[in-house]
Amino acid sequence: MLPPATRNHAITLRRALVLLVVILIISSGYYMADVLSPSPAERVTGFNNQLFDRVASLERKHHCRIGVSFRDDAIPFEFGYRGNELFHAASTMKVPVMVEVFHQVDEGRVKLDDTVIVDPTCQSMIDNSDFECDAGKYITTRIGQQETVHKLTEQMIIVSDNLATNLLIRMVTPQSVTATMRALGAKDGFVLRGVQDELAYKAGVSNKLTPNDLTTVMTAIADDRAASPESCAAMREILFAQEYNTLIPAQLPAGTRVAHKTGSITGIHHDTAIVYTSTGRYVLTIMTDGIENESESTEVIAELSREIYEGRDKLQPLQ
Numbered sequence: 001m002l003p004p005a006t007r008n009h010a011i012t013l014r015r016a017l018v019l020l021v022v023i024l025i026i027s028s029g030y031y032m033a034d035v036l037s038p039s040p041a042e043r044v045t046g047f048n049n050q051l052f053d054r055v056a057s058l059e060r061k062h063h064c065r066i067g068v069s070f071r072d073d074a075i076p077f078e079f080g081y082r083g084n085e086l087f088h089a090a091s092t093m094k095v096p097v098m099v100e101v102f103h104q105v106d107e108g109r110v111k112l113d114d115t116v117i118v119d120p121t122c123q124s125m126i127d128n129s130d131f132e133c134d135a136g137k138y139i140t141t142r143i144g145q146q147e148t149v150h151k152l153t154e155q156m157i158i159v160s161d162n163l164a165t166n167l168l169i170r171m172v173t174p175q176s177v178t179a180t181m182r183a184l185g186a187k188d189g190f191v192l193r194g195v196q197d198e199l200a201y202k203a204g205v206s207n208k209l210t211p212n213d214l215t216t217v218m219t220a221i222a223d224d225r226a227a228s229p230e231s232c233a234a235m236r237e238i239l240f241a242q243e244y245n246t247l248i249p250a251q252l253p254a255g256t257r258v259a260h261k262t263g264s265i266t267g268i269h270h271d272t273a274i275v276y277t278s279t280g281r282y283v284l285t286i287m288t289d290g291i292e293n294e295s296e297s298t299e300v301i302a303e304l305s306r307e308i309y310e311g312r313d314k315l316q317p318l319q
Helices: 003-035 041-061 090-106 149-156 164-170 174-184 198-202 209-224 228-238 293-315
Strands: 065-072 077-081 115-117 120-124 130-132 147-148 257-265 268-277 282-291
Touching: 041 065, 041 077, 041 293, 065 209, 077 149, 077 209, 077 257, 090 149, 090 164, 090 174, 090 209, 090 228, 090 257, 090 268, 090 293, 115 149, 120 164, 147 149, 149 228, 164 174, 164 257, 174 209, 209 228, 209 257, 209 268, 228 257, 268 293
Parallel strands: none
Antiparallel strands: 065 077, 065 282, 115 147, 120 130, 257 268, 268 282
8 A cells, every 4th residue: 555645646646637638628629619610701601602502593493583682791791693783673763762852851952841742644754745653542642732752752662652753753853863872882773764654664764773782772871871860860760661571571580670672563573671680780682583473582582581681690700
């Protein structure tokens, strides 16, 4: 039997060896975790590739064209798929029209409480011939009466009222709408006319925007750069009141705030949005061209929106 002093020394040595082994195991574990975990850049690249493959597969499945533009300055991350390709704008062009209304309000050329006669007779840009423009439920009750610029702007966005849109475009002019878009950095799209101008449509003259154009304009609204901070806040509140919520917001978690504007005609379905989450906000535009069945295009946009939300959530450790 070992003397007490020697025995105590052996016990101390064993404890030291055990502690050393534990330290080495822990250190090795951390090292291996660092080696096995993808880097921030790799996670972003993986998310980008996943999105690209997903959109491409949806195009093949539905025999259509899909444009996506995503921007999140906090991560930071940007994604574009056909981002600079022009699409028939449908009612998404009403967002830059709203921006121009508030831009002119800031310049003192227009007041939100100015009034306009609600006249459904519009003129084609082709030959100035008259055509009747559709109005929504509220604006229909105002035919022949005065309505404020503010109320017309609200109706143009929240229920996508076409007559309200044409009355506002007549006031601010398509040229000014496009010029302000250019000043904000939307470099490819254009607003040439009001809506429901069948002669212009048949002549091939339509308003066109790219996914990146819309994301640029919506980002400017989110960042208080599209107009004064007060005007941008007012625009966001109008976008929050959007009544058509079957696209980008549809499959997001309950309570997610989405300021957005939809647009659709036959075979065309779009949505452009500022999405607010517990970890910040991002801007997303999804445009589809060639899906004749609206329920299919609705599902495509809603599912893509959810997948982007979930994929972005996995990137949050980057922050």
